[in-house]
Amino acid sequence: MFVEYTKSICPVCKVVVDAQVNIRDGKVFLRKRCHDHGRFEALVYGDAQMYMDSARFNKPGTIPLHFQTEIRDGCPSDCGLCPDHKQHACLGLIEVNSGCNLDCPICFADSGHHSDGYAISAADCERMLDALVAAEGEPEVVMFSGGEPTIHKQILDFVDAAQARPIRTVVINTNGIRLASDRRFIDQLAERNRPGRPVHIYLQFDGLDEGTHRQLRGRDLREVKQRALDNCAAATLSVTLVAAVERGVNEHELGAVIRHGMAAPAVQSVVFQPVTHAGRHVQFDPLTRLTNPDIIAGIAAQLPDWFAASDFFPVPCCFPTCRSITYLLTDGEHAVAIPRLLDVEDYLDYVSNRVIPDLAIREALEKLWSASAVLGTEETARPLEKAARALNCADACGVDLPEALQHLTDRVFAVVIQDFQDPYTLNVKQLMKCCVQQITPDGRLIPFCAYNSVGYREQVREQLTGVAVPDIVPNAAPLAAMLADSPHGSKMADSDGMQRNGTTRDATNTGRRAVRQ
Numbered sequence: 001m002f003v004e005y006t007k008s009i010c011p012v013c014k015v016v017v018d019a020q021v022n023i024r025d026g027k028v029f030l031r032k033r034c035h036d037h038g039r040f041e042a043l044v045y046g047d048a049q050m051y052m053d054s055a056r057f058n059k060p061g062t063i064p065l066h067f068q069t070e071i072r073d074g075c076p077s078d079c080g081l082c083p084d085h086k087q088h089a090c091l092g093l094i095e096v097n098s099g100c101n102l103d104c105p106i107c108f109a110d111s112g113h114h115s116d117g118y119a120i121s122a123a124d125c126e127r128m129l130d131a132l133v134a135a136e137g138e139p140e141v142v143m144f145s146g147g148e149p150t151i152h153k154q155i156l157d158f159v160d161a162a163q164a165r166p167i168r169t170v171v172i173n174t175n176g177i178r179l180a181s182d183r184r185f186i187d188q189l190a191e192r193n194r195p196g197r198p199v200h201i202y203l204q205f206d207g208l209d210e211g212t213h214r215q216l217r218g219r220d221l222r223e224v225k226q227r228a229l230d231n232c233a234a235a236t237l238s239v240t241l242v243a244a245v246e247r248g249v250n251e252h253e254l255g256a257v258i259r260h261g262m263a264a265p266a267v268q269s270v271v272f273q274p275v276t277h278a279g280r281h282v283q284f285d286p287l288t289r290l291t292n293p294d295i296i297a298g299i300a301a302q303l304p305d306w307f308a309a310s311d312f313f314p315v316p317c318c319f320p321t322c323r324s325i326t327y328l329l330t331d332g333e334h335a336v337a338i339p340r341l342l343d344v345e346d347y348l349d350y351v352s353n354r355v356i357p358d359l360a361i362r363e364a365l366e367k368l369w370s371a372s373a374v375l376g377t378e379e380t381a382r383p384l385e386k387a388a389r390a391l392n393c394a395d396a397c398g399v400d401l402p403e404a405l406q407h408l409t410d411r412v413f414a415v416v417i418q419d420f421q422d423p424y425t426l427n428v429k430q431l432m433k434c435c436v437q438q439i440t441p442d443g444r445l446i447p448f449c450a451y452n453s454v455g456y457r458e459q460v461r462e463q464l465t466g467v468a469v470p471d472i473v474p475n476a477a478p479l480a481a482m483l484a485d486s487p488h489g490s491k492m493a494d495s496d497g498m499q500r501n502g503t504t505r506d507a508t509n510t511g512r513r514a515v516r517q
Contacts, residue, residue, distance in 0.1 A: 003028070004429070007075065010034035011423035014455050016077065019427070023048045029287075030425055042286035042424040045321055047293035056351045059316030059366070061087035061433055064135040068444045075428045076454050080444035081135070081437070089445055090317055090371035090435040091171075092132040092139055096120050096158060097147035098461060101177050104217045106244060108422070108452050110279040111147040118464040119147075124441045125158045129165055131443040138166040140372035140379060143202065145173035156188055163197045169374050173202040173242075175221070176228035183231060190235035198377045201232055201266075205241040207253035208260060215249050215282070233266040238375065241267055246275040246282060247290045254295065255302030262330060262413055268375035269414035272299075277422040278452045286424045292324055295417045311337035312417070313344050317370050319430040322420075325369050328413045335413070344369075371435050375414050384412060421449035 001023040008019035008030060019032035021044070028045035045051040065088075069080030078084070095109065097119040103112035111117075120128075132139050142162050149155050149172060162170045170192075178185055179201070193199040205225055206216050213220045232239050241261045245251050254272065261267040274290040275281055293309075300307045306328065314320030327338040338344070347362040348369060364383035367373065373380050421430065426449060434447035438456075441464065446456050462468055 006030075007428040008032045008426050009076070009423060009454055010037050011040060012037040014423065014453075016074075021427070023051075030427060040286070040424065043289050043291060044425050044427070045293060046291040046297075050293050051321055054314045054320040056345075056349045057314040057316045057320040058433075059348075059350050061317075064088045064445075065137055066134045068131070068135070075432055076426070076447075076450045079446040079450050079454070079456060081446075085432055085434075085447070087317065087433045087435045089132065089136055089139065089437040091141045091143060091437070092136070092445065093143045093145055093173075093436060093438050093448060094120075094125065094128050094158075095145050095147060095438070096125065096149045096152045096155065099151065100146060100148040100175070101151055102148070102175055102217060102219075104280070106216050106246070106275055106279075106281050108276040108279040108281070108420075109145075109147065109457070117147070118461065119152055120441060120464075122154055122157055122161070125154075126161050127443060128439040128441060129161055129167070131445065132437075132439055133165050133167070135437075135445055138168065140167075141169045141171055141374060142167050143171040143173050148175055148177070150174050150178040150185070156192070159189070159192050159199060163192065163194075168196075168379055169198050169200060169372075169377050171200045171202050171374065173204075175204045175217075176225055177221075179203075179231055180224045180227035186231045186235045186237070190237055193235075193237055196378060198374075199237065200374050200377065201237050201239045202242055202271075203228060203232075203239050204244075205257065205261075206243045206245075207250040208256050209250070209253060212250040212253060216244060216246065229264050229266055233264065237266060238268050238377075239264070239266040240269045240271055240374075242271045242273065244273050244275050245290055245295060247284070247288060249282070251290060251294070251298055252302075254298045258299065258303060258306075258415060262328075262335070268412075269416060271416040271418060273417075274419045276420045276452060277424060279457075289424075292321065292417045292419045296324060299415065306335045307337065307415075311339050312415075313339060313348060313369060315369050315371060316348055316350065316366065317372075318435045319433045322430060322434075323371060323416065323418045325373070325414060325416050327368065328415070330411050330413050338412075373414070375412065421453060423453045426450075426453045 003021040003023055006019050006021060007016055009015065010017050013034065013036060015034060017032045017034050019030055022029050022031055026048050027043055028048050028051045029041055030044045031041045033039045064081060067081050067083050069078050069082045071078055071082050071084050075084055098111050098117035099113065099119065100111040129142065132142060144155065144158055159170050189199050206212050208222065210220050210222065213222060229239065241257060243257050258270050261270045272295050274295065277284055296309050296312050300309045311326040312324040313326065315323040315325055328335045329338065344365060347365045367383035368380065421427065431447050431450055434449060436448040437445040438448050438451040439445055440460050451457050
């Protein structure tokens with residue numbers, strides 16, 4: 001069933017192409033055709049009904065205070081942001097380096113022990129922070145990432161520079177290796193973790209099985225992760241566990257990761273991200289890739305006493321199929337999802353024009369169901385306090401709550417599912433409402449999914465290093481063979497004659513026609 005027409009890119013050469021969204025067998029697929037490389041199709045949402053229902057949660061966007069580029073070639077070729085973009089930045093992301101102390105088999109940034117890598121300077125960082133402030137006024141969150149940001153010699157200076165500006169929360173996106181071994185560094189971060197200017201740790205944490213670590217990270221990091229968590233707890237640094245989830249590798253560990261996070265004193269939330277198939281990644285079939293509804297269903301199946309699929313709601317500030325969140329009240333033993341106590345759907349429905357019982361509660365829930373929500377900060381504590389007014393009557397909700405959970409002052413825990421687009425799944429309609437913006441050294445704010453998919457990452461690395469970076473499509477040849485043998489590929493080829501790989505030209509095409517230089 002045809003749903004809509006949109007634009008996308010060829011995953012081989014990155015040229016902008018026409019695309020269509022279709023429903024088949026209860027799932028949502030993106031289909032597109034490149035003149036040179038043939039037709040492609042990818043699964044974008046594993047539950048068609050959830051996809052259609054999510055339209056109600058599409059909140060009108062807030063325009064940035066300042067745009068950095070003009071409209072010339074159209075989305076996604078004018079990123080910077082251009083005036084066609086429909087949402088401000090809930091989160092600004094600065095990659096401080098391309099080097100890393102790991103060489104993970106999966107890495108959308110293609111980071112590692114590069115001889116041609118880069119590290120930004122203090123002047124670069126301040127210019128990037130100023131660009132974010134110019135666009136946002138008072139940015140809610142800036143995240144320092146990489147590469148591995150903690151190995152940058154000036155990372156603490158970068159945190160200081162962010163805190164010297166009207167930026168409310170600083171997040172360090174890290175694999176945890178330095179946090180596990182350098183107590184002095186932990187203490188220096190803790191000194192900067194101040195009321196009103198918190199520092200939060202976004203810790204890579206893919207699972208508890210040795211095989212998960214070796215397949216996704218190339219080595220067993222379980223002890224490293226635990227030492228990092230222990231050190232953060234001792235320093236009272238709040239932590240989000242972030243799991244990259246790949247089909248056939250670690251989707252069976254969703255419940256275990258949540259349980260581990262809830263038992264860890266420092267951890268206040270867990271984020272699950274289906275693997276972004278850009279940069280480096282393992283072999284995959286784009287017709288059977290993991291999507292948000294698959295993660296939600298897996299969580300509900302693995303922790304049925306705590307979760308149902310209906311506990312998760314789309315995030316309205318971005319395109320609603322990109323991110324879903326639920327919040328739990330927990331005392332460590334019991335857990336109850338907040339959507340069972342409060343009609344979240346009524347407050348976040350922007351289409352049905354329902355009568356909103358309390359606009360203050362709606363405003364609070366909008367802050368919580370946002371890409372900028374970071375538990376453990378005042379920015380989430382205030383909306384939680386507002387929401388508490390609607391949660392004071394457990395009996396009226398028909399929910400038998402343990403006494404320990406009858407007040408919102410008890411521990412709140414968040415579970416987030418975020419599916420970033422890649423060259424196979426990029427949909428311009430979703431991209432235009434992206435609220436996670438990559439900040440470049442020349443002062444542009446580029447939607448995260450465009451930065452990783454369209455060619456901007458390669459462009460920036462080339463500018464910073466002077467070394468040409470080809471847009472290589474990893475595993476293109478193995479993917480072609482896999483799809484030829486797969487029952488999905490055979491079935492589709494029989495029914496519509498589509499080619500899945502289209503590798504009629506060298507896969508190292510630079511594809512820079514998609515990016516305005």
